[in-house]
Amino acid sequence: MAKVLIVAEHLDGKLNAATAKCVSAAQALSPEAIDIVVLAADPAAVAAEAAQIAGVARVLAVANDANTHAIAQVLAPQVAKLAESYSHVFGPSTTFGKDVMPCVAALLGTAQVSDVMAVEGSHVFKRPIYAGNAIVTVEAPAGHVVVATVRTASWPEAARGGSAAVETVSVEAATPSHTRYVGLAAGKSDRPDLQSARRVVSGGRGVGSKENFEIIYKFADKLGAAVGASRAAVDAGYVPNELQVGQTGKIIAPDLYVAIGISGAIQHLTGIKDAGTIVAINKDAEAAIFEIADIGLVGDLFKVLPELEAALA
Known part of the structure; x- marks a missing residue:
């Protein structure tokens, strides 16, 4: 029976809608449980928001000052350590997910399935190739944790109204010292976010x-x-x-x-x-x-x- 861990994407204390879309993809597996992990310096607000997504069993709140900024090389070892208790680890196919999830797959010694747009079985998925002109069916290797990014454009947001338990957990994982946050160069706008706008x-x-x-x-x-x-x-x-x-x-x-x-x-x-x-x-x-x-x-x-x-x- 599948047990899925979803890596939450968040910014400035707010959960990205892509996380709820990952829950929809996970539900297609008919899993035993779906958990969400929130990695942040102070994950409380984001974890409370994630707990409201229907179908989520638990939200794992990992508080660590190193998680103040979403650096793949810092987050991935923690996710990989938690993944030992799961059959699947999903993240959104956004800039965040494309950065973090390949690192998680590498640490787990498996290949990543990218841009999942349909679930055919516990290890069988459909994804686009050739700039979306063709759809290919891929099978993840058996005996390994399935690491995948979810094509958010292909899945609806899971409903709200859930009441998952929020658990504070600590993760003993070595994080690199040679990768550090220097600064963020980003445009400022009062307009809706491009990836989540209706x-x-x-x-x-x-x-x-x-x-x-x-x-x-x-x-x-x-x-x-x-x-x-x-x-x-x-x-x-x-x-x-x-x-x-x-x-x-x-x-x-x-x-x-x-x-x-x-x-x-x-x-x-x-x-x-x-x-x-x-x-x-x-x-x-x-x-x-x-x-x-x-x-x-x-x-x-x-x-x-x-x-x-x-x-x-």
Whole structure:
């Protein structure tokens, strides 16, 4: 019988929604138990939030000053030590999970299963390959703890309303001294987080310049949406790369995705194919984005967006 440990992702004392999506993936195993581990300097608030996720049996709160910042080389030895009591260890396929989980797999001497989008059995999973153009079935090695990242765009958030027990635990694991936190360079924004936002407005090469991208920000604010961008827009220097959506950026699944001036390269489409409703605005009627869009509007974005804003007002 499977027993799953989920590594919680959190920031500034708040649990990331990706953790609840990992719980959904774990539930597909019909496991004996699902536990969540919260590693932080003070895990109390995050652990209390994690305990409310339905289907979770226990939340393990690991308090350690070394866990103040999410450094993979520091967190992984602790997770690997806890993993000895579990059959599966899941983490989200986010920047955090992609950093931590391979280190956990290496310490456990096993291969990681990446981007799990469906569970076929205790050791059999489906994941995308070739930029999402094909789905492959993979089998994790028997006799080893299964370490996997969960493709968050493919799973819903598990319901709230749970009341899991929160247990304070200590982990005796050697952490490296040669890896240390120096600083964090991150953009500040009052807009919703791109990976968890329910509405996203993205701009592409068609926006034309960094200055012109203000029209995208303005329209996103009107919708209360996060802002994203195509790789072409990022490469052109219109926006920083943390806004990039696609196979080499962030893979997202918002309820509403508005693609403005984006032609629809395959690597971009891979990052948005699980979105609820896709709206495309492009002056090129032959743009590939229209092939997957639920709603398409052919027109000049600099004329269309002001009209849409006026209609929304």
